[in-house]
Amino acid sequence: TVLAAWPAKAFGAKDMTEGLANLLGSSEMMESGDISIKAPEIAENGAVVPITVTATMAGVESITIAAPNNPAPLVASFDLMGGAHGYASTRIKMGKSGDVIAVVKAGGKLYTAKKGVKVTIGGCGG
Amino acid sequence: MASKSIKIRAKFKDGVTTVKALLTHQMESGFRKDSKAGGMVPAHYIQEVVCEVGGKMVMNAHWSGGVSKNPYLSFKFDGGEGEKLKLTWTDNKGETDSAEEAIG
Amino acid sequence: GLLPGSLRASSQRPTDLYEIPRFGNVCLMHMTDCHAQLNPVYFREPNVNLGVGGALGKAPHLVGNAFLKHFGVTPDSSAAHAFSYLNYDAAAKTYGRVGGFAHLASLVKRLRAERGDGNSLLLDGGDTWQGSGTAYWTRGKDMVEACNLLGVDIMTGHWEFTYQDREVIENIGEFKGEFIAQNVKVTEEALFDYKFSDFDGFNEDAGLAFKPYTMRTVNGVRVAVIGQAFPYTPIANPQRFIPDWTFGIQDERMQAVVDQVRSNEKPDLVVVLSHNGMDVDLKMAEQVTGIDVIFGGHTHDGMPAPTVVENSSGKTLVTNAGSNGKFLGVMDLDVRNGKLQGFQYRLVPIFSNLLKADPAMQAYIDQVRAPYKTQLEEPLALAEETLYRRGNFNGTFDQVICDALNKVNDAQISLSPGFRWGTTVIPGQTITMENVMDQTCITYPETYRREMSGADIKAILEDVGDNLFNPDPYFQQGGDMVRVGGLDYVCDPNQSFGKRISDMTLDDGTKIEANKKYMVAGWATVGSQSPGRPIWDVVADYLRDQKQVKINKLNTPKLVGMKGNPGLEDYPAA
Ligand SMILES: [Mn+2]
Ligand SMILES: [Mn+2]
Numbered sequence: 001t002v003l004a005a006w007p008a009k010a011f012g013a014k015d016m017t018e019g020l021a022n023l024l025g026s027s028e029m030m031e032s033g034d035i036s037i038k039a040p041e042i043a044e045n046g047a048v049v050p051i052t053v054t055a056t057m058a059g060v061e062s063i064t065i066a067a068p069n070n071p072a073p074l075v076a077s078f079d080l081m082g083g084a085h086g087y088a089s090t091r092i093k094m095g096k097s098g099d100v101i102a103v104v105k106a107g108g109k110l111y112t113a114k115k116g117v118k119v120t121i122g123g124c125g126g
Numbered sequence: 127m128a129s130k131s132i133k134i135r136a137k138f139k140d141g142v143t144t145v146k147a148l149l150t151h152q153m154e155s156g157f158r159k160d161s162k163a164g165g166m167v168p169a170h171y172i173q174e175v176v177c178e179v180g181g182k183m184v185m186n187a188h189w190s191g192g193v194s195k196n197p198y199l200s201f202k203f204d205g206g207e208g209e210k211l212k213l214t215w216t217d218n219k220g221e222t223d224s225a226e227e228a229i230g
Numbered sequence: 231g232l233l234p235g236s237l238r239a240s241s242q243r244p245t246d247l248y249e250i251p252r253f254g255n256v257c258l259m260h261m262t263d264c265h266a267q268l269n270p271v272y273f274r275e276p277n278v279n280l281g282v283g284g285a286l287g288k289a290p291h292l293v294g295n296a297f298l299k300h301f302g303v304t305p306d307s308s309a310a311h312a313f314s315y316l317n318y319d320a321a322a323k324t325y326g327r328v329g330g331f332a333h334l335a336s337l338v339k340r341l342r343a344e345r346g347d348g349n350s351l352l353l354d355g356g357d358t359w360q361g362s363g364t365a366y367w368t369r370g371k372d373m374v375e376a377c378n379l380l381g382v383d384i385m386t387g388h389w390e391f392t393y394q395d396r397e398v399i400e401n402i403g404e405f406k407g408e409f410i411a412q413n414v415k416v417t418e419e420a421l422f423d424y425k426f427s428d429f430d431g432f433n434e435d436a437g438l439a440f441k442p443y444t445m446r447t448v449n450g451v452r453v454a455v456i457g458q459a460f461p462y463t464p465i466a467n468p469q470r471f472i473p474d475w476t477f478g479i480q481d482e483r484m485q486a487v488v489d490q491v492r493s494n495e496k497p498d499l500v501v502v503l504s505h506n507g508m509d510v511d512l513k514m515a516e517q518v519t520g521i522d523v524i525f526g527g528h529t530h531d532g533m534p535a536p537t538v539v540e541n542s543s544g545k546t547l548v549t550n551a552g553s554n555g556k557f558l559g560v561m562d563l564d565v566r567n568g569k570l571q572g573f574q575y576r577l578v579p580i581f582s583n584l585l586k587a588d589p590a591m592q593a594y595i596d597q598v599r600a601p602y603k604t605q606l607e608e609p610l611a612l613a614e615e616t617l618y619r620r621g622n623f624n625g626t627f628d629q630v631i632c633d634a635l636n637k638v639n640d641a642q643i644s645l646s647p648g649f650r651w652g653t654t655v656i657p658g659q660t661i662t663m664e665n666v667m668d669q670t671c672i673t674y675p676e677t678y679r680r681e682m683s684g685a686d687i688k689a690i691l692e693d694v695g696d697n698l699f700n701p702d703p704y705f706q707q708g709g710d711m712v713r714v715g716g717l718d719y720v721c722d723p724n725q726s727f728g729k730r731i732s733d734m735t736l737d738d739g740t741k742i743e744a745n746k747k748y749m750v751a752g753w754a755t756v757g758s759q760s761p762g763r764p765i766w767d768v769v770a771d772y773l774r775d776q777k778q779v780k781i782n783k784l785n786t787p788k789l790v791g792m793k794g795n796p797g798l799e800d801y802p803a804a
Contacts, residue, residue: 004186004188006173006174006188007188011188011190040478041478041479041704041705042462042465042705043465044464044465044469044476044477044478045464045469047194047195048194048195049194050198050417050418050476052200067192070192071155071157072155072157072190072191072192074190074192075189075190075192075193076187076188076189076190076192076193077187077188077189078185078186078187078201079185079186079187079188080184080185080201080203081183081184081185081186082179082182082183082184082203083184083203083204083205084184084185084201084202084203084204085142085201085202085203085204087200087201087202088187088199088200088201089198089199089200089201089418090193090194090197090198090199090200091193091194091197091198091419092192092193092194093155093191093192093193093194118705120465120693120696120697121689121690121693121694122462122465122466122707122756133422133423135422146418146421146422148419148422196419198418198419200418
C-alpha cells in the first residue's frame with residue numbers, strides 16, 4: 001500500500017478555507033443534508049469535544065473535520081477505502097465557541113455541513 | 127502483538143465491522159504556553175493512523191495537534207469477519223507503534 | 231382532555247392546609263432540591279428572577295406581587311409567604327421555619343395512609359445529598375439514610391455527582407430506592423476499561439451508566455418513570471470527580487426512550503423525573519412527545535400550578551417544586567383506560583409549626599448530627615438584617631461572602647458562584663457555622679487569590695450571563711449570575727453573548743480597564759483545585775471579626791431594558 005505523505009501545508013494553514021483547499025484540491029463545496037455531525041451543544045470539556053460525522057451519500061472517499069476558530073483549523077482527515085463506511089468519530093480540541101465543519105469527498109465532489117459548539121467557562125448551579 | 131499505546135475493539139455484526147480504538151499520546155499541539163519554562167510547549171502529536179485488514183488498507187487518517195490527548199477514533203467497514211486488523215500510528219517525531227486485533 | 235387542577239392553597243386556613251382531598255387513583259409525591267436540609271430552615275424566595283425572550287412574563291419568571299396575581303395566591307396569607315419574598319422579615323417570624331425531614335415525613339406518611347397502601351410513589355428530583363455541613367462531612371451518607379427512612383422510591387441527581395464517582399456508586403448502592411438517568415452515558419474512552427462494570431444500573435450495550443427508567447404498578451396503574459439528571463453537571467461542577475460520565479440534554483434519546491417504553495411496556499402513564507431546570511423542561515415538553523408529566527427541579531422554582539405545554543401529539547404538564555425542603559409537590563391523577571384523564575396538583579408548603587415532627591425521623595436526624603453539633607452551633611456574629619442568597623444577582627449573604635473574600639484575602643474584587651441553594655438567616659438571629667456551611671459546603675471549596683485583567687473579569691461575567699439569559703433554554707444552566715464584591719456593572723440581559731456587560735467600575739467608581747490587572751479573590755473553581763483555604767473558614771474569620779452584620783453596599787448591577795419585567799420587584803438599581 002502506498003501512503004500519502006502528511007499534508008504539512010494544509011494542516012499548518014491558519015485559515016480554514018486555505019487549509020481545506022490545500023488538502024482537498026478545491027474549496028468549492030456544497031452544503032449537504034446527507035452529512036450529520038454529532039457534537040455536544042455545549043462542550044463538557046473544550047479539550048475533549050466528541051465529534052462523530054456520518055455521511056450517507058454513495059462513494060464516500062474521505063471525511064475531514066475542521067474547527068475554524070482553532071489556531072490551526074484543520075484537525076483531522078480520514079481517507080476511507082476498501083468498504084469503509086462514511087463514518088468517523090474522534091475527539092477534538094476547541095479553544096473557544098464556534099462551528100465544527102465536516103467536509104466529505106464523495107464521487108470526486110466536496111460536500112459540507114456544520115454544527116455550533118459552545119465552549120464555556122462553566123461553574124454555576126441550581 | 128501487544129502494544130502499550132493502543133487499545134482496540136473490533137466487533138463484527140450484521141456484515142459490518144465497527145472499530146473503536148484508544149491511543150495513548152500527549153498530542154501536544156505546539157500552541158500551548160509553557161507556564162514554567164516560558165515560550166511554547168513543543169509540538170508532539172500523532173500525524174498518521176493507518177488501519178489494514180487482511181493486508182488491505184481501509185482507513186488512513188491524517189491528524190493535526192487539534193485532536194485531543196489520548197486520542198479516540200472509531201470507524202466502520204463492510205466485512206472483516208474472522209480477519210485480523212492492524213492499526214499503526216506515527217507521530218511528528220517519527221515515533222510509531224502498532225497493534226493487531228482479531229475481529230470478534 | 232386535561233383540566234387544570236384547582237389551586238386551593240390560597241383559600242386554605244392553617245388548620246386544613248394539609249387536608250388534601252383524594253382525587254383519581256394514583257398519587258405522585260415529588261420533592262426536589264432539598265440540598266440536604268434535614269432540619270427546618272428559613273428560606274426567602276427571590277425578588278429577581280428575570281425572564282427574557284420567550285420566557286418574559288411567564289412562569290417561572292414571576293416574583294412578588296406579579297407571582298401572587300398570576301397564580302391567584304391571596305396576599306398576606308401563609309401561601310403568599312411560602313411562595314414569595316413579600317414582607318419577608320415579618321412573615322418569617324409569624325410563620326416560622328419551613329421544611330425539615332421529620333416534618334416532611336409526617337406529611338408523607340399521612341398522604342400515603344390517606345391514599346391507601348400502594349397507591350402512591352415518592353419521587354426525589356435530586357440535589358439531595360449536598361448542601362449542609364453534615365452532608366459534606368458524611369459524603370452524602372446522612373441523606374441517603376434519611377431518604378431510605380422517608381421511603382423515597384425513585385430519584386435522579388445533580389449535586390449527587392460532586393462526590394467522587396466511586397462514592398456516587400457506593401451511595402446509590404446504599405439507597406433503597408432506584409436511581410435513574412437516561413442522559414448519563416459512560417464515555418467511549420472509559421468503556422475500554424470501565425471501573426464500575428459490575429454496577430447494577432450499568433448497561434454495556436447502551437453505554438448507559440445508570441438505569442434510564444423504571445416501571446412501577448401503582449393502584450393497578452402501570453407508571454413509567456424516566457430519569458433525567460442535570461444535563462450540564464460536568465460543566466457547572468467539576469468534571470474531575472466523574473471523568474468517565476458524559477451528560478447532556480439528549481432529547482432525541484429521551485424521545486427514543488419514551489417511544490420504546492410506550493411500545494414495550496404498555497404503560498398507562500409516562501412521567502419524567504427531571505433535573506433539567508424549568509426552562510429546559512418547558513422546551514423539552516415542546517420537543518419530546520408522549521410524556522404526561524415532567525416533575526422538574528434544579529431551578530428551585532416553587533410553582534403552585536403546573537404549566538401545560540402543548541406539543542405535536544398532546545399535552546405535557548411541567549412542574550417545579552422549590553428547594554431546601556420547603557415544599558412537597560402532590561399530584562393526584564385520574565388514570566383510566568390507559569390514559570391520563572385528569573389531575574389535581576398542589577405544591578404544599580412544609581410549615582414546621584403546623585406539622586408534627588415524625589419521632590423516628592427526628593431521632594435519626596439528631597443522631598446523625600450529634601458528632602458535628604459543637605462545630606455546627608458555633609456562634610459567629612449577629613445578623614442585623616435578613617441574609618439570603620436566592621435571586622439572579624447578589625443576595626445579602628452572597629455579599630457577606632464576597633466582602634469576606636475581599637477583606638480576608640486583601641483583594642479588590644471578589645467572585646462567588648450564583649448557586650440557588652443556601653438558607654436564610656433572619657434579623658436578630660445569631661449566624662452560626664451551620665449557616666455558613668449551608669451557604670458554602672461544596673466538595674471544591676478552595677479559595678484563590680490571583681491577578682486578572684479587566685478583560686478576563688468581563689469574560690467571566692459575559693460567560694455566566696449567557697448561561698442565565700441565553701434566549702434558548704437549552705443553553706441555560708440553571709444557576710444565577712456570578713456574585714461580585716467590590717465591582718459594579720451595568721447588565722442588559724436582552725443583549726447577545728459578549729454584549730450584556732458594560733461600565734464595570736470598582737466600588738469607588740474607578741473604571742475597570744481591559745488591560746489593567748486587578749487582584750481577585752474567589753472560590754469554587756471547576757477546572758482544577760484552587761490553592762487556598764476552604765471558603766467557610768474565610769467567611770467564619772470575617773464574621774467573628776465583624777460581630778454584627780449589616781450590608782453596607784450590595785453589588786447588584788444596574789439593569790437595562792428590564793423595566794416592567796414581572797420577574798423583578800423591589801430592585802434597588804433598576
Ligand atoms: Mn438544586
Ligand atoms: Mn441542581
